[in-house]
Amino acid sequence: xxxxxxxxxxxxxxxxxxxxxxxxxxxxxxxxxxxxxxxxxxxxxxxxxxxxxxxxxxxxxxxxxxxxxxxxxxxxxxxxxxxxxxxxxxxxxxxxxxxxxxxxxxxxxxxxxxxxxxxxxxxxxxxxxxxxxxxxxxxxxxxxxxxxxxxxxxxxxxxxxxxxxxxxxxxxxxxxxxxxxxxxxxxxxxxxxxxxxxxxxxxxxxxxxxxxxxxxxxxxxxxxxxxxxxxxxxxxxxxxxxxxxxxxxxxxxxxxxxxxxxxxxxxxxxxxxxxxxxxxxxxxxxxxxxxxxxxxxxxxxxxxxxxxxxxxxxxxxxxxxxxxxxxxxxxxx
Numbered sequence: 001x002x003x004x005x006x007x008x009x010x011x012x013x014x015x016x017x018x019x020x021x022x023x024x025x026x027x028x029x030x031x032x033x034x035x036x037x038x039x040x041x042x043x044x045x046x047x048x049x050x051x052x053x054x055x056x057x058x059x060x061x062x063x064x065x066x067x068x069x070x071x072x073x074x075x076x077x078x079x080x081x082x083x084x085x086x087x088x089x090x091x092x093x094x095x096x097x098x099x100x101x102x103x104x105x106x107x108x109x110x111x112x113x114x115x116x117x118x119x120x121x122x123x124x125x126x127x128x129x130x131x132x133x134x135x136x137x138x139x140x141x142x143x144x145x146x147x148x149x150x151x152x153x154x155x156x157x158x159x160x161x162x163x164x165x166x167x168x169x170x171x172x173x174x175x176x177x178x179x180x181x182x183x184x185x186x187x188x189x190x191x192x193x194x195x196x197x198x199x200x201x202x203x204x205x206x207x208x209x210x211x212x213x214x215x216x217x218x219x220x221x222x223x224x225x226x227x228x229x230x231x232x233x234x235x236x237x238x239x240x241x242x243x244x245x246x247x248x249x250x251x252x253x254x255x256x257x258x259x260x261x262x263x264x265x266x267x268x269x270x271x272x273x274x275x276x277x278x279x280x281x282x283x284x285x286x287x288x289x290x291x292x293x294x295x296x297x298x299x300x301x302x303x304x305x306x307x308x309x310x311x312x313x314x315x316x317x318x319x320x321x322x323x324x325x326x327x328x329x330x331x332x333x
C-alpha cells in the first residue's frame with residue numbers, strides 16, 4: 001500500500017500547537033472498519049501513505065483557514081493573494097513550515113507569525129535561532145509569541161490574548177501526523193502517529209513502513225524526521241527489503257546519511273545546519289545556494305531504468321556541496 005510520503009512540510013518534529021491538538025485516539029475497532037475499495041490480498045506490503053496537517057479543533061472560522069500542506073492548498077492560497085500587494089497575512093505556527101511560509105509571504109505583504117511557544121523555531125532548537133530572528137527582522141515579520149489564534153473572522157483573526165489583527169489570509173501550519181492507516185498496523189504508535197519498525201523497516205512479519213509513517217531509528221539517540229531527506233532512503237530500503245524478503249535474499253539495514261537542515265527564509269536567503277544540535281554552516285545567500293542545490297539533487301532520474309535502479313541503490317548519501325564540519329563548503333561535482 002503506497003502513497004505520498006512527506007510533503008516536506010515540517011521538520012518532522014512535534015510543535016507546541018500540535019501537542020495540544022493531536023493527542024486523542026479513536027477506538028482501534030472503529031479505525032479498522034473498511035474504508036474505500038478492497039485491493040485484495042498481499043504477500044508483502046509497504047505502507048508509505050505519508051502524513052497530513054493536524055487541523056485545529058473547535059476553532060471558530062476554521063473554514064476560512066489556508067494551508068500549504070498539499071498542492072491544492074498551496075494553489076488556493078496563491079490564487080487568493082495573486083496580484084495583491086500590501087496584504088495582511090497571519091501565519092499560525094513558527095516551526096519549519098510556518099517560518100518558510102511567513103518569510104515568503106513577506107515579499108508582498110505584512111506578516112504576523114503566531115505561536116504558543118515563547119520563541120520561534122522552538123523544535124529547531126537554539127542552533128539556528130539567531131539567523132532566523134535576523135531574517136524575520138530584515139523582512140519585517142511581526143512575532144506574536146506566547147499566543148495563538150482563537151477565531152478567524154472575515155478579514156481578521158482574534159488572538160488568545162484578546163488582540164484583533166487584520167488578516168486577508170490566515171495560514172495554518174501547526175504540525176503533521178502520520179496517515180491514519182498506521183493505526184491498522186500497530187496499537188502503539190509514536191507521538192507523531194508513526195509505526196515502530198526494526199532496522200529493516202519491518203513493522204509486522206509481512207508489512208514494512210517508510211516515509212512519514214515509519215518511526216525508524218536514525219541512531220541510538222534519534223528517530224528519523226518526517227522530511228524528504230529521510231523519506232527517500234526509507235522508501236528505497238523498505239521497497240528493497242519487501243522484495244528481498246519474498247525472494248529469500250538478505251535484507252538491508254536502514255543507514256541514512258548525516259542529518260542536516262536547510263530552512264528557506266524568503267528574501268533573506270536560507271540557513272543550513274548540520275547535526276542534531278543544528279550547528280549553522282551557512283546562511284543568507286550562501287544558504288540559499290545550498291538549498292537550491294539540494295532541491296535539484298533530490299529529484300530522482302526518470303525514463304532510464306539503469307539510472308533509476310542505481311539511484312534506488314544509494315541510501316547513505318553525503319552530497320559533496322554540503323559544508324563540512326570545518327565550515328568549508330565543497331563545490332558540487
